[in-house]
Amino acid sequence: MSKATVFSDITIVTSNDDACVSVMEHAYCVVYEDKIRYVGLSKEEALEKAGLLSDDDVSVYEGKNKILCPTFANAHAHTPMSIFRNIADDFSLQDWLFGEIIPREDRMITDDFTYGHLLTLAEMIEGGTACAANMYDGANQITLASAEAGFRLQQTAMGKTCKDGVWSADSKNVEDFIALCNEQGKGLVKPSLLVHSVYLYPGSFYAELSELAKKYDIPVSVHISETIKENEDCMSSYGCTPVEYLDRAGLLSDTTVAAHCVHLTENDMRILAERKSWVAHNASSNMKLASGFADMVGMQKAGIRLCLGTDGASSNNNQDMFMEMRLASFMAKGKTYDPTVMKASDVFHMATRNGYLACGFEDCGIIEEGMKADIQIIDYDCPQMWPLGNPISALVYSCGPKCVESVMINGKFVLYKHDLMTIDFEKVRFETKKTMERLK
Amino acid sequence: MSKATVFSDITIVTSNDDACVSVMEHAYCVVYEDKIRYVGLSKEEALEKAGLLSDDDVSVYEGKNKILCPTFANAHAHTPMSIFRNIADDFSLQDWLFGEIIPREDRMITDDFTYGHLLTLAEMIEGGTACAANMYDGANQITLASAEAGFRLQQTAMGKTCKDGVWSADSKNVEDFIALCNEQGKGLVKPSLLVHSVYLYPGSFYAELSELAKKYDIPVSVHISETIKENEDCMSSYGCTPVEYLDRAGLLSDTTVAAHCVHLTENDMRILAERKSWVAHNASSNMKLASGFADMVGMQKAGIRLCLGTDGASSNNNQDMFMEMRLASFMAKGKTYDPTVMKASDVFHMATRNGYLACGFEDCGIIEEGMKADIQIIDYDCPQMWPLGNPISALVYSCGPKCVESVMINGKFVLYKHDLMTIDFEKVRFETKKTMERLK
Numbered sequence: 001m002s003k004a005t006v007f008s009d010i011t012i013v014t015s016n017d018d019a020c021v022s023v024m025e026h027a028y029c030v031v032y033e034d035k036i037r038y039v040g041l042s043k044e045e046a047l048e049k050a051g052l053l054s055d056d057d058v059s060v061y062e063g064k065n066k067i068l069c070p071t072f073a074n075a076h077a078h079t080p081m082s083i084f085r086n087i088a089d090d091f092s093l094q095d096w097l098f099g100e101i102i103p104r105e106d107r108m109i110t111d112d113f114t115y116g117h118l119l120t121l122a123e124m125i126e127g128g129t130a131c132a133a134n135m136y137d138g139a140n141q142i143t144l145a146s147a148e149a150g151f152r153l154q155q156t157a158m159g160k161t162c163k164d165g166v167w168s169a170d171s172k173n174v175e176d177f178i179a180l181c182n183e184q185g186k187g188l189v190k191p192s193l194l195v196h197s198v199y200l201y202p203g204s205f206y207a208e209l210s211e212l213a214k215k216y217d218i219p220v221s222v223h224i225s226e227t228i229k230e231n232e233d234c235m236s237s238y239g240c241t242p243v244e245y246l247d248r249a250g251l252l253s254d255t256t257v258a259a260h261c262v263h264l265t266e267n268d269m270r271i272l273a274e275r276k277s278w279v280a281h282n283a284s285s286n287m288k289l290a291s292g293f294a295d296m297v298g299m300q301k302a303g304i305r306l307c308l309g310t311d312g313a314s315s316n317n318n319q320d321m322f323m324e325m326r327l328a329s330f331m332a333k334g335k336t337y338d339p340t341v342m343k344a345s346d347v348f349h350m351a352t353r354n355g356y357l358a359c360g361f362e363d364c365g366i367i368e369e370g371m372k373a374d375i376q377i378i379d380y381d382c383p384q385m386w387p388l389g390n391p392i393s394a395l396v397y398s399c400g401p402k403c404v405e406s407v408m409i410n411g412k413f414v415l416y417k418h419d420l421m422t423i424d425f426e427k428v429r430f431e432t433k434k435t436m437e438r439l440k
Numbered sequence: 441m442s443k444a445t446v447f448s449d450i451t452i453v454t455s456n457d458d459a460c461v462s463v464m465e466h467a468y469c470v471v472y473e474d475k476i477r478y479v480g481l482s483k484e485e486a487l488e489k490a491g492l493l494s495d496d497d498v499s500v501y502e503g504k505n506k507i508l509c510p511t512f513a514n515a516h517a518h519t520p521m522s523i524f525r526n527i528a529d530d531f532s533l534q535d536w537l538f539g540e541i542i543p544r545e546d547r548m549i550t551d552d553f554t555y556g557h558l559l560t561l562a563e564m565i566e567g568g569t570a571c572a573a574n575m576y577d578g579a580n581q582i583t584l585a586s587a588e589a590g591f592r593l594q595q596t597a598m599g600k601t602c603k604d605g606v607w608s609a610d611s612k613n614v615e616d617f618i619a620l621c622n623e624q625g626k627g628l629v630k631p632s633l634l635v636h637s638v639y640l641y642p643g644s645f646y647a648e649l650s651e652l653a654k655k656y657d658i659p660v661s662v663h664i665s666e667t668i669k670e671n672e673d674c675m676s677s678y679g680c681t682p683v684e685y686l687d688r689a690g691l692l693s694d695t696t697v698a699a700h701c702v703h704l705t706e707n708d709m710r711i712l713a714e715r716k717s718w719v720a721h722n723a724s725s726n727m728k729l730a731s732g733f734a735d736m737v738g739m740q741k742a743g744i745r746l747c748l749g750t751d752g753a754s755s756n757n758n759q760d761m762f763m764e765m766r767l768a769s770f771m772a773k774g775k776t777y778d779p780t781v782m783k784a785s786d787v788f789h790m791a792t793r794n795g796y797l798a799c800g801f802e803d804c805g806i807i808e809e810g811m812k813a814d815i816q817i818i819d820y821d822c823p824q825m826w827p828l829g830n831p832i833s834a835l836v837y838s839c840g841p842k843c844v845e846s847v848m849i850n851g852k853f854v855l856y857k858h859d860l861m862t863i864d865f866e867k868v869r870f871e872t873k874k875t876m877e878r879l880k
Contacts, residue, residue, distance in 0.1 A: 086829025086838060090769075090783040123823035228777075287770035288837070290779040317837035318824050327767075329530075330727035334771075337668075339730040343530040383563035384758050384841065386869055387876040389526025397728070397757035398526060401824065402842035429826055436827040 003059050004032040004050035005408075007377070010063025012039065013391050014070060014367035015353045021345035023391050029068055031373040034411040039369055061406075065381035067391055070365050071130030071374045071407060072321035073152070073355025075280035076259040076309025078136045080108070080116030082123065083432050083439070084314040093227070093289055101314060104439040105137075112439075113138025114145045115431035121151050122423045123319045127401035128376040130409045133257050133280065133309070133359045135194060135221050139177055147186040149422045150414050152374070154257075154359040155181075156194035156221045159212050160205075167201050169208040174216055188410065190360045195222040195251055198234050198242040206249035219255035219360060222246065225268070226260035227291050243268035252277045257358050259309060262286050262294045269302035278305050278358035281350075283327035285311035296332045297341050307354040308347065325351050325396045344396035373411040378403050443499050444472040444490035445848075447817070450503025452479065453831050454510055454807035455793045461785035463831050469508055471813040474851040479809055501846075505821035507831055510805050511570030511814045511847060512761035513592070513795025515720035516699040516749025518576045520548070520556030522563065523872050523879070524754040533667070533729055541754060544879040545577075552879075553578025554585045555871035561591050562863045563759045567841035568816040570849040573697050573720065573749070573799045575634060575661050579617055587626040589862045590854050592814070594697075594799040595621075596634035596661045599652050600645075607641050609648040614656050628850065630800045635662040635691055638674050638682040646689035659695035659800060662686065665708070666700035667731050683708035692717045697798050699749060702726055702734045709742035718745050718798035721790075723767035725751035736772040737781050747794040748787065765791050765836045784836035813851040818843050 007029040015021045028046035030038035032053040038046050050058040081101075088100035113136070124132065131152035134142065139155050146153045157177040161170045174193065181189045193213045195206070213220050224242050225231055234242045243264065246252055254276035261272070261279045272279060281294055299306060308324045310316050325347040332342035356365030356374075364372045378399060380388050385398050407415035414422045447469040455461045468486035470478035472493040478486050490498040521541075528540035553576070564572065571592035574582065579595050586593045597617040601610045614633065621629045633653045635646070653660050664682050665671055674682045683704065686692055694716035701712070701719045712719060721734055739746060748764045750756050765787040772782035796805030796814075804812045818839060820828050825838050847855035854862045 086833040089833040090780050092779060119823060126823055287774035290773040290777050293774055333730040334727035334733055337730050339532060340530055383559060383566055387873050393526035393529040400840055433827050
């Protein structure tokens, strides 16, 4: 790649590390190779910088009636589950999971992980998402597919085997997966350890998992307190809450991504804040599965680091981070009877900078010189975004995938003026339909 | 119009008057002039019927990977408020309404109503909405603009004047507006009477409004129990709830559209069910303004007739009925901790057939021979809708404006393969931006 791109006369919206979201109008942004090289108001400076970097013509992206902002990092996903989309809705969790989903998952083959994952990446990219924390089996296929599609991912390694109903840690599996990420992930895929939840494995096993995460210095990916039942069962099995239990096992650190956290005690919040663990809030999924309304305002006040996720497409049923920002704000306002809480800027920061940090990509999620070029272009020249008003409000409360014109990841366009550049959707469509019919 | 349109080999999803939503695959639908002339599985019958009707070639709309379903009727809107979109969010209701909105509304001129309305119609059409119950001033301009755009509307007549702080009924105003609807509404605009709420006028005035509605036999359009404060104030002024108060004044009938109804007593629900009044639920607005979570399941059980609305674009901040269906379902599930309530088919029926009935259009909202041709075509050949699964779930939980390919109202395409056919968006964009800047 030898051509610099200049985003010209555009409205730039970005958060920073103080969670302060700012707007710069009539701005310029230069991207060269994988990085942002200039952000500012001078056309001359932008063009000069781009000219010096390029050994070819500079490519200019006209920014009239457009917003340039960071792409989203979806902090809780189960990507291949899009193949189970809309097959079993309005069911109880038990009927849905055990009657419809698990019997299908048990029959999945290698290609299903690849194409299910690519289907979700296509949807995510079209909706301005460039990064995800993914919790699912098929880690190798998923990693290769992500690298090929040019998409950032934190992907769970299994790290365990189950023989005759007995779980044991599996170092080799983790080591191999780390090696695969390093060798074939193109710098875009990072490993984490699947811990899943407090209810899936015998109590004795959590300390082993904790040792494994420490040994390889990888983040822990876990569901916590998604339902009241989970809390009640944990209390009756272990005499403590899921947060307390996982903390005792040493599984909560500043790289842990804890999904859901719908039902936390004050002490749970104190622990999560002290450990600097990430909480990935899933507003749509929690409402759709009737898990409850997470206390986002309480978590925010407790100083917990918050990010947003969609959960799997079979319990949402899309992968739209605009929807999650909007709903995270709406749910918090509705729950507290206070329209001033969980402002547009709060959820925008969670969906961008915090999401990337939670996924382990520290040089992404802010539009700033030196950061990786993970960028989306929003076209606001359309009825649903017009007149623009406050661009931050517009992005959170009015925008949707329809307005996402282009997406760049690591300096490369993966969506260019509404066309997917790295995923062959026709092939994905064909393969996933076949899978869906086979698993019926 | 002399050409019949055949929608060919398409998936038809429709509700009926028993609120039963059905799916017909590989189906055919013939439209001629303003009506649906055939719905069924026979290509031969469809083409024969179309050929007999047309005195020109038949136009065939290919339906592969597409859904044909009724358009939405948005049962609570304030259309011109889109010009105030995203200017004042995350504010308290008081600061928002009295500090930001009303000072701007006071300075609106004739054209602002026209272009603000057209901006909203453009957004609604692009999102599959073909009809709205609109509560706003500027009724004449709005009516003419709607008729020109080919959009169905129930529009409030003011029916009152305020002189030296004293309100009085204004028969002439209502009469003139009814005449305008009849003469220039092209059969698309029907009048209702603006009652607004229990808190805007002196108590003595409600009986007069009731007389006016009866005299001209027009529906009443009113906000009820949007906030706890409204209920408390009503109780302290009149010693009863807003529903009880309006019922005593004779304002609740089977044509009344009562927006919000967030805080109802059991007796309120009984009254609304007995009167067969319509309740227009506004999930997004109620959450965003922190009014509360309406008890949709309770209202459903009480037998209340339910429909859905977006409220104004300045308190939502879009006009997306897909979002409202999804959120109405999610809110009810979350509130009751039961994922099986407020199913996809329930909210689809509310957004289509019930919405049209609430707006006073009895021959719309069902895909059936003899009904008016208000139809949308959804393209599900895209990552967010693939694989389709259950089409009803897909429409409610996965779909969005991005997937709306075409919209027909009264047999005429107003959106054809993503292009607006009756609204000049460039003109609307120019005028609304001017307005927004003038009212700053």
